Each structure stands twice: as structure tokens, then as C-alpha cells.
Amino acid sequence: MNKKLAAALSGGSVLLMALSGCSDDSGKVNDWAKKVCDQVQPQLTKIANANTSIQQATSDSSKPTDVQKTDAAAFQSISDAYKALGAAVDGAGAPPVEDGEKTQKEAVSELNATSTAYAGLKSDVDDLDTKDQAKFADGLKGVADDLDKLSASGDEALQKLQSGDVGAAMAKQPGCQRPKTSVPADSGSGGSSAEPSADASS
Numbered sequence: 001m002n003k004k005l006a007a008a009l010s011g012g013s014v015l016l017m018a019l020s021g022c023s024d025d026s027g028k029v030n031d032w033a034k035k036v037c038d039q040v041q042p043q044l045t046k047i048a049n050a051n052t053s054i055q056q057a058t059s060d061s062s063k064p065t066d067v068q069k070t071d072a073a074a075f076q077s078i079s080d081a082y083k084a085l086g087a088a089v090d091g092a093g094a095p096p097v098e099d100g101e102k103t104q105k106e107a108v109s110e111l112n113a114t115s116t117a118y119a120g121l122k123s124d125v126d127d128l129d130t131k132d133q134a135k136f137a138d139g140l141k142g143v144a145d146d147l148d149k150l151s152a153s154g155d156e157a158l159q160k161l162q163s164g165d166v167g168a169a170m171a172k173q174p175g176c177q178r179p180k181t182s183v184p185a186d187s188g189s190g191g192s193s194a195e196p197s198a199d200a201s202s
Contacts, residue, residue, distance in 0.1 A: 002067050004144040006055045028096040029169045037175030039088035043081040044178065050074035050081075064130035067140070075122035079115045086111035095166050117150050 050073075057070040090108045094101035121143055128139040170176045 002054065002058045002062060002071070002140060004141055005071065005147065006058045026165060026169070029165045030172075032092060032095045033166060033169035033173050033176070036088050036092045037170055037173035039091075039175070040085065041175040041177075043084050043088075044176075046081040047078050048178075050077040064128075064133060064136040068125055068128055068130050068136075071140075071143070072122050072125040075118050075125060079118035079122060082111050082115035082118065086115065097164065097166055114150070121146060121150075 053070050054074045057067050086108045089104060089111065092104075094104045097103075124139075124143050124146065128143075129135045
């Protein structure tokens with residue numbers, strides 16, 4: 001009953017943040033990227049671990065109460081991680097690129113909105129009826145549908161990170177690399193993971 005939710009998580013790609021533009025000082029761009037990425041890795045790991053916990057609770061024999069507890073905790077963890085990511089970008093200041101302040105503010109806004117959205121999913125899971133397995137399954141399907149919409153919606157400001165000097169600088173930072181998880185590669189839908197990534201090649 002939790003398979004659709006796991007598939008939505010593993011199939012949807014939520015990008016990290018986005019800032020682009022032309023820079024005349026790559027050293028400053030690299031310094032900015034390091035400042036952000038040093039705070040990013042713990043949050044990427046938190047999101048990856050949350051995805052893992054949901055994927056591990058995909059057995060049809062899992063009790064609704066256990067699935068509810070796992071999914072709610074995972075969504076709360078993801079929400080907290082995106083809030084921290086927003087704070088990291090906000091605290092780093094505007095990157096030294098054209099329109100840096102504008103793109104920084106837009107990225108922070110999107111990260112905070114994503115945090116709020118995952119907090120909403122957590123509340124939705126908390127409200128599911130675990131005493132009726134059929135109702136619970138239907139409710140979980142609704143949560144997965146909302147997750148699909150979240151994954152597909154408004155990442156315009158975030159996607160800018162994947163190009164330009166800032167994206168290239170962040171991709172080189174160890175802190176912005178996708179963390180390794182214990183989930184087998186074929187455990188999800190085979191798509192990209194739901195955790196954010198500053199990997200410009202993805």
C-alpha cells in the first residue's frame with residue numbers, strides 16, 4: 001500500500017537551489033559555493049534517509065500504524081531539511097553573479113515553500129484512518145498523488161542552479177554531492193531520487 005508513495009519519492013526529482021549568471025571572479029563564486037555546501041550535506045543525508053525509511057515500509061504486510069508513523073516522521077524530516085537548506089542559502093548572502101540577490105531570494109522562497117509542503121504531507125499522513133485498511137490505502141494514494149504534484153511543480157528558480165558558474169562551483173563541492181544510502185539501486189522506480197542534488201550532470 002506504500003509502494004505508490006515510495007515510487008513517487010524515488011521518481012520525483014526535487015532540485016536543491018538555483019542561482020545562475022556570469023561571474024568575473026570564479027574564486028568568489030567558489031567561496032560562496034563552499035559556504036553553502038558545507039551546510040548542505042547533513043540535510044541531503046537527512047532527506048536521503050527519510051526516503052530510505054519510506055521505501056523500506058513498502059511491504060503489503062506492513063501495519064497501517066507502522067506505515068503512518070514511518071511516513072509522518074520521514075515527511076517531517078524532509079520538511080526540516082528543506083527549511084535548513086533555505087536558511088543556508090539565505091545565510092550565505094547573495095552569490096557574486098549577475099542578479100545574484102534576486103535569484104538567492106527566489107531560491108530561498110522555493111526551499112521554504114517546499115518545506116511547508118512536506119509539513120503539509122506530514123499532517124495529511126497523521127490524519128489518515130489506520131483502523132480501516134482500505135480507507136488508509138486510499139488516503140495514502142492521495143498523499144502520493146500530492147507528492148507527485150509537489151515533485152512536478154514550480155522549481156524554476158531552483159533549476160537555474162544546474163547551469164552557470166554557481167552550478168559548476170557547487171557541483172565540485174563535496175558537501176553538495178549526493179549522499180550514499182543503503183537502499184539498493186532497484187528498490188524504487190529506477191528514476192532519480194527525491195533528494196536534492198547540486199550535481200550538474202544529473
